Amino acid sequence: MGSWLVRRRLTHIATRLRKLRDELAVVDEQLAHLRDDAEDLAVRAVVAESPAASVESNDARKHVDAMLRHRQHVMAEITELELRQDELLDQLTG
Numbered sequence: 001m002g003s004w005l006v007r008r009r010l011t012h013i014a015t016r017l018r019k020l021r022d023e024l025a026v027v028d029e030q031l032a033h034l035r036d037d038a039e040d041l042a043v044r045a046v047v048a049e050s051p052a053a054s055v056e057s058n059d060a061r062k063h064v065d066a067m068l069r070h071r072q073h074v075m076a077e078i079t080e081l082e083l084r085q086d087e088l089l090d091q092l093t094g
Contacts, residue, residue: 034063
């Protein structure tokens with residue numbers, strides 16, 4: 001593969017990695033907020049002992065779980081791109 005093509009792919013990967021890392025920072029911030037809310041709602045559900053409070057607490061926990069899955073997806077994509085970047089750098093220098 002020509003070095004210009006490898007460099008072009010490396011540039012594309014670097015751009016994508018930067019965007020994913022920015023997204024990861026936002027996800028981590030949102031996750032912290034969602035966890036705090038879920039913990040507060042769980043305590044309220046225990047104190048209130050009402051079905052509505054339990055439903056609200058369960059919904060908040062589902063949001064946390066969904067954000068965790070999204071975070072795992074972003075992390076997996078970052079890992080995959082970093083491996084591809086390493087392969088391309090090896091091609092470029094080898």
